[in-house]
Amino acid sequence: MIVPDSEIGNYIFSKGKKYSYFGGNDYLGLASHPEVKEAVIRAVQKYGVNFSASRCTTGTFDIHLELEKQLSDFKGKQDTVVFASGYQGNGILLEILKGSYSTVLTDQYAHASILGGIPRDVKIMTYNHCDTDHLEYLLAQNRINTPLIITDGVFALTGEIAPLDRIYPVVKKYNGTLVADDAHSTGVLGKNGRGTQEHFNLPGDEIYQTETMSKALGGYGGFISGSKKLTELIRKRSATYQASTALPPPVVAAGMASLKIIMEDPGLRIRLLEKTGKMREEIAGLGFRTSGYGTPIIPVMFSSMERAKNLSLFLSENRIIVPYITYPSAQGLHMIRITVNASHTDDQIAEVIGILKKWIEKKGT
Ligand SMILES: Cc1ncc(COP(=O)(O)O)c(C=O)c1O
Structure with missing residues (x-):
């Protein structure tokens, strides 16, 4: 395993060796952006590293309110609450x-944080992956009224966009509630980077989104934006929110600096998706099996873990970092997961394609 001893970016370093980096989720290249780093340093100088108190006691500081205001502007919502992680x-x-809601229905391949977040005493059902017909069948067959349907907006491993445009009318028909976990969509999808709801042009006040600053926003911490009524409920009722330490100063500062860049430069997102689109086409053109069209996640799938592992190793021997996926939630998939960021150069992408071609010559797809 290569353990980096540098910041992340187009390249990472380990023990003096330079590697082209196509891992992680820093889609817009903001995690090590000079303006973000400077904002973090200034915040640490002013506030130290931790507020060391819950938001409900003495842990709410001016910069939390500022960040929440900026996130609300970014999302076009009344208010926002930030907390420790997207997972929460x-x-x-x-x-x-x-x-x-009466019952929770999730996609078969929902992220662990969705499954872990369902209250223990609530009835759960799973519908087949992205299969709206199956979802409707379950609702009708079991005569479910007021369900809550929760799905990843973009699936972390396969990069697929959940078919919210088809799920939404089904949810309406059964007086349900729709939640999209937009961890991998925020900052990437939609005209303003607001995620899957904007991507599909669905009414923003009828879909809940759970989001994170730890991926395209390059920082850390989770958030939920919505009506004042919703955010007040979170502040008043959520034990997780109330009983954990407020987001620390460097994290808050990073969030604000990244948001400023994202809102001032929509071209970042456009360049990212153009680059990924081209790279995915080339990879598919080589005969590899992939998915995730329209997102910066390019999985390359195999029928055995051994092959995925070998390709990841072959790439690292050629100084390119692309992980193979071993999570328990990997849906029986054997894959490497290539992620593109907005500042990858054409030469870097061409280099990956060249190495993949060499691999095919040796081993086939
Ligand atoms: C779909 C999804 N939801 C939630 C999370 C968790 O986000 P965070 O890393 O901010 O806790 C992830 C990240 O791994 C994810 O892929």
């Missing part, structure tokens, strides 16, 4: 909405 967001939302 699903649990927080499902906890405070409890009582308004």
